[in-house]
Amino acid sequence: xxxxxxxxxxxxxxxxxxxxxxxxxxxxxxxxxxxxxxxxxxxxxxxxxxxxxxxxxxxxxxxxxxxxxxxxxxxxxxxxxxxxxxxxxxxxxxxxxxxxxxxxxxxxxxxx
Amino acid sequence: xxxxxxxxxxxxxxxxxxxxxxxxxxxxxxxxxxxxxxxxxxxxxxxxxxxxxxxxxxxxxxxxxxxxxxxxxxxxxxxxxxxxxxxxxxxxxxxxxxxxxxxxxxxxxxxxx
Numbered sequence: 001x002x003x004x005x006x007x008x009x010x011x012x013x014x015x016x017x018x019x020x021x022x023x024x025x026x027x028x029x030x031x032x033x034x035x036x037x038x039x040x041x042x043x044x045x046x047x048x049x050x051x052x053x054x055x056x057x058x059x060x061x062x063x064x065x066x067x068x069x070x071x072x073x074x075x076x077x078x079x080x081x082x083x084x085x086x087x088x089x090x091x092x093x094x095x096x097x098x099x100x101x102x103x104x105x106x107x108x109x110x111x112x
Numbered sequence: 113x114x115x116x117x118x119x120x121x122x123x124x125x126x127x128x129x130x131x132x133x134x135x136x137x138x139x140x141x142x143x144x145x146x147x148x149x150x151x152x153x154x155x156x157x158x159x160x161x162x163x164x165x166x167x168x169x170x171x172x173x174x175x176x177x178x179x180x181x182x183x184x185x186x187x188x189x190x191x192x193x194x195x196x197x198x199x200x201x202x203x204x205x206x207x208x209x210x211x212x213x214x215x216x217x218x219x220x221x222x223x224x225x
Binding site: 040041042043045048058059090092098100101103104105106 | 145147149155156157158159162164201203207212213215216217218220
């Protein structure tokens, strides 16, 4: 299995709360990604990073923000959660070249 | 731009039978990779198989094989001797040089005992 970890796996919070989804990988990959996926649906890229201090927005507009202070760590933050943020968030990383993506187990967020 | 289309939202197959999942794509690039990913229920997404566009030979990984038709921009996945553990969402994806990975909408496969 890939060495990429996401916490929490499941989170239920109230509207207006600030949350941070953690993602860490021990493979030394420079490239990391966040995808949003509704259950049984396709993946949408919301953020990516090509290395430390590099972050970009993906194809799907998201109110979340990310940071990349260390190579192994790529957290995603929602300053004020809303029910529309309810979804699964998948973190991934990949090695240089045409390497495959390695995914974490996902963080399933429910905002009440 | 690159796009991926999976025309079968759901499929089912009897255990030990063979099933083929369809995928078509579009890209203006000549150098790209194609992937099939598997996402079991509540579990990690993992790579099943990948194909380099410049290779004519179809990729094979144990019970999984692809039928890569470059001219037709088709990339189907064949699962032989289906097992209960093959039950999952399957995503087809493409990545060309300098581009992001683009996923299809997924096909939910149910293997029935």
